[in-house]
Amino acid sequence: MKVRILKGTKQIGGCITEITSNKGTKIIIDFGEDLSNDNQKVKKENPQIDGLTVGKKKYDAVFITHSHSDHIGLINYILEDIPVYVETISKIIYILQSVFTSKDIRIKTKNMDFKKAIYINDDIKVTPYIVDHSAYNSAMFLIEADGKKVLHTGDFRSNGLKGKNLENTLKEIGHVDMIITEGTSLSRDDIDNETEEHLMQRGREVFQKYDQIFILQSSTNIDRLKGFYNLSKECKKTFIEDIFTSNLTIRLNDESVPNPFDYDDVYTWVISKYRKNKSLKFKRKYVYPFTERIKQKSYKDKKYCLMIKSSMLEAIQKLYNKNFITNACLIYSMWDGYKEKEEMQKFLEEVKKYGIKEIIDLHTSGHADRKTIRLLNSLKAKKVIPIHTTKPEELKEILDNVILVHEYDIIEV
Numbered sequence: 536m537k538v539r540i541l542k543g544t545k546q547i548g549g550c551i552t553e554i555t556s557n558k559g560t561k562i563i564i565d566f567g568e569d570l571s572n573d574n575q576k577v578k579k580e581n582p583q584i585d586g587l588t589v590g591k592k593k594y595d596a597v598f599i600t601h602s603h604s605d606h607i608g609l610i611n612y613i614l615e616d617i618p619v620y621v622e623t624i625s626k627i628i629y630i631l632q633s634v635f636t637s638k639d640i641r642i643k644t645k646n647m648d649f650k651k652a653i654y655i656n657d658d659i660k661v662t663p664y665i666v667d668h669s670a671y672n673s674a675m676f677l678i679e680a681d682g683k684k685v686l687h688t689g690d691f692r693s694n695g696l697k698g699k700n701l702e703n704t705l706k707e708i709g710h711v712d713m714i715i716t717e718g719t720s721l722s723r724d725d726i727d728n729e730t731e732e733h734l735m736q737r738g739r740e741v742f743q744k745y746d747q748i749f750i751l752q753s754s755t756n757i758d759r760l761k762g763f764y765n766l767s768k769e770c771k772k773t774f775i776e777d778i779f780t781s782n783l784t785i786r787l788n789d790e791s792v793p794n795p796f797d798y799d800d801v802y803t804w805v806i807s808k809y810r811k812n813k814s815l816k817f818k819r820k821y822v823y824p825f826t827e828r829i830k831q832k833s834y835k836d837k838k839y840c841l842m843i844k845s846s847m848l849e850a851i852q853k854l855y856n857k858n859f860i861t862n863a864c865l866i867y868s869m870w871d872g873y874k875e876k877e878e879m880q881k882f883l884e885e886v887k888k889y890g891i892k893e894i895i896d897l898h899t900s901g902h903a904d905r906k907t908i909r910l911l912n913s914l915k916a917k918k919v920i921p922i923h924t925t926k927p928e929e930l931k932e933i934l935d936n937v938i939l940v941h942e943y944d945i946i947e948v
């Protein structure tokens with residue numbers, strides 16, 4: 536078996552891994568967008584990879600680790616006759632994200648479920664394992680071929696609600712010959728990630744101080760959503776999701792996720808943009824199921840926790856004009872890097888005009904800290920390749936047998 540990193544040996548996001556068996560079966564793992572615009576090696580509008588997106592088909596399958604756009608964002612460019620495997624719920628999230636952002640979607644993806652192996656040409660076996668990350672239902676892959684084993688970690692961590700499972704999963708996987716691991720956190724200091732539970736302890740003070748809490752977070756970060764729901768309940772605030780989040784939470788098929796259908800105390804905020812500008816087909820499917828859930832009483836006592844997006848400034852202004860914002864703060868609960876985007880900067884500046892007294896950073900990483908990466912040593916791999924990092928050389932301090940590679944280098948497993 537041979538491995539090539541087609542992209543991502545020295546950048547975070549947009550990593551593409553190619554694995555080829557001795558018989559010549561070829562698979563790709565992840566095909567997403569670059570996170571920063573000045574670093575686009577594979578053009579967003581027209582990603583050209585011979586045999587994958589252009590020319591004659593050379594690849595037998597593509598596997599996607601999770602629903603973040605830097606891992607899945609380019610799959611609609613893949614040649615139609617190449618099957619793309621996406622975990623069942625991650626696929627639902629991907630479709631929903633595409634519909635709400637009016638992006639093209641690749642309709643024909645194949646379902647994949649955790650711990651159910653998929654065989655490609657009876658030659659390469661791929662088994663997905665659920666792993667803790669800031670995107671719901673993220674996977675790491677065990678790839679077996681030619682009597683060898685490779686573990687591709689995807690993005691992972693251990694400080695979330697599923698984090699405790701990591702050691703058991705690694706035990707189950709046992710010895711592997713090669714590990715391809717993310718190293719996002721290698722560019723920062725050696726500090727242990729704050730756990731989601733601890734983050735919410737800090738959040739409690741904020742919930743006690745303010746009456747209206749606006750939350751800016753990624754909707755797919757379900758651990759975080761659960762945390763804020765629990766705090767709302769505890770601090771007697773009405774929990775209100777934006778319409779995208781509600782569409783997502785009702786489709787996860789997971790009753791432990793606060794959603795307006797299974798929870799009497801979860802509401803949906805349907806802002807006028809969705810009632811006016813969208814097609815009837817869109818409204819029937821994604822808007823009308825929630826319209827009866829906009830109850831003025833959710834705002835009337837002026838004690839609420841509201842999930843928002845940076846595109847909702849106008850709607851927030853309307854709430855302010857109706858005097859529903861009196862003692863409010865905004866919790867910024869996402870990666871700091873998004874603040875560099877112009878749209879976000881503008882939003883955070885403008886929103887202060889509408890009664891938001893303070894913007895509070897409350898976030899913990901979705902990526903493995905050094906302590907967590909160190910757990911991979913238990914797999915006793917002979918070769919370890921860092922990807923999804925700007926500091927690959929730092930991995931040598933943590934793991935044995937690290938080799939630094941360039942894009943397109945051929946590495947024998």
Ligand SMILES: [Zn+2]
Nearest residue numbers: 548603605690
């Ligand atoms: Zn990523």
Ligand SMILES: [Zn+2]
Nearest residue numbers: 601603670690
């Ligand atoms: Zn991710």
